[in-house]
Amino acid sequence: MRIVVAGAGLAGWRAAKALRAEGFRGEIVVAGAEAHRPYDRPPLSKGLLTGATGEAALALSDSDTEVTWRLGNPVATLRGRTVVLGDGEELDFTGLVIATGSAPVIPAGLNRPPGVHVLRTLDDARALKADLTGRVLVLGAGFIGCELASTCRDLGLPVAVADPLPHPLVRVLGEDVARRVERLHRERGVRWLLGTQVVKFLGRDRVSGAVLSDGRVVRADVVVIATGVRPATGWLAGSGVDVSGGVRCDEYLRVLDESGAVVPDAVAAGDVARWTHPLLGAPVRVEHWTTAALGAAAAARTLLHGPSAPFDAVPSFWSDQCGLRIQGVGLPGRGEHVELVHGNLAGDKFVARYSTGGRHVGSVAFGLPKQLALERRRLTSA
Incomplete structure (x- = not known):
């Protein structure tokens, strides 16, 4: 056996x-x-x-x-x-x-001089930690990209994040909440390069920057590719x-x-x-x-x-960024309508509920874990 x-x-x-x-x-x-x-x-x-x-x-x-x-x-x-x-x-x-x-997904056709990293494994993290200095460029504004940006600011490093989408985490959080994430990072000094993507890295012996699809050149001493998996x-x-x-x-x-x-x-x-x-x-x-x-x-x-009960665990996530914990349940990215049920987007504590066709499909909370627990209960009892 x-x-x-x-x-x-x-x-x-x-x-x-x-x-x-x-x-x-x-x-x-x-x-x-x-x-x-x-x-x-x-x-x-x-x-x-x-x-x-x-x-x-x-x-x-x-x-x-x-x-x-x-x-x-x-x-x-x-x-x-x-x-x-x-x-x-x-x-x-x-x-x-x-x-x-x-x-990790590596964009096709990109050259990768020394100083360009991915972050998926412990060995990746070790290599990045040993190299993490100077100006940092992150490719991808998903969870890993946003967390990396926050970490760089905690370390006092200048960081820019490039992504072809108009806002960070927009596919997961929807436009309104994604704008709040964007503002949260900007207030901490993160530079956003949104609606564009890297087409080429500069430098031969060591990365020195990148060329964006809109023609801009961004200087960087370290690059992290976080474009998804x-x-x-x-x-x-x-x-x-x-x-x-x-x-x-x-x-x-x-x-x-x-x-x-x-x-x-x-x-x-x-x-x-x-x-x-x-x-x-x-x-x-x-x-x-x-x-x-x-x-x-x-x-x-x-x-x-053998089969007994279907696997029906409600998806959940958390992400620590810029001193705040963002938590979610269900599949908010599939929501067509977003309703604020606690707080407001101007503050650091609010809950957004996502629905499709009148059906509750997910919720996201900034700094309100107890309220999110109620949202989880509501979602599973619907």
Whole structure:
């Protein structure tokens, strides 16, 4: 009896722990691309760079779960009921947990001189921390880009953020709330380069700046590419698994093939999973910590005991930026109408409710965690 967990991040580790907690006593092999034991990623763009969080505090793994590690040796191929690792090792399995997460999107055609970084892994964060000085340019105004901008200002570094969209986080928060985020950062000294994107980096031995699509030249000593991620599904090519928009799953997190049939003894969780959410009424793929943790436990139960209850955890997120905590539940990005139900956009404490067709689909709070808890209750009881 062997279960292979493909991916050694949060979802993979939580799945391994849940398998043991649910009574599985066979071998659990956890294979991952990184050489590190599982660790927490959210501090990589915040406390780890400022020094407020040490590397030891990132660790997720402990010694009470018997696991066979294959670290620095990711799953490379799926062939029926066998996975092939990067070094050629073949592992037959009785169960498979797909938790390979996501990988950074690098804009096509961009040159990458020294001083241009991405931020996804602990090694990425180490390299960026050692290099973080002078003028910083961030590509992408999503959560990672905004958190990086905030971190740079905490360190006293001048920072500019370029993004082709008109406002930061606009796809998640909608225009009005996104404008508030934009103002929050501007008040802290962040320079926004919105409605444009980088087409070329300057410098050969070391990055010295970038050329924007509107013709402007921005000087920079360090660049961080934070233009989003895509699900890490390349290793599933030719396996028959449906990887449209992620690993396609049913409402129980069972993996589906390209015909829509359930793949026997295979489940998925975390950033890579795209499942039919029973409350939200649509397939979703959620790149948030809480969904990964809860989904991994649900996937493990399904793998061992079969489908029982659909995975209906409401997506939630939090992001610390410029001294404020932004929290959300549901899928506010799918809302067509936004209503302020507490406070106002001029202040630092408010709650926005998002709806579509009269249906509550999500809420976002600035600095009001108790009110957000009420919004979560309202969303799940709708």
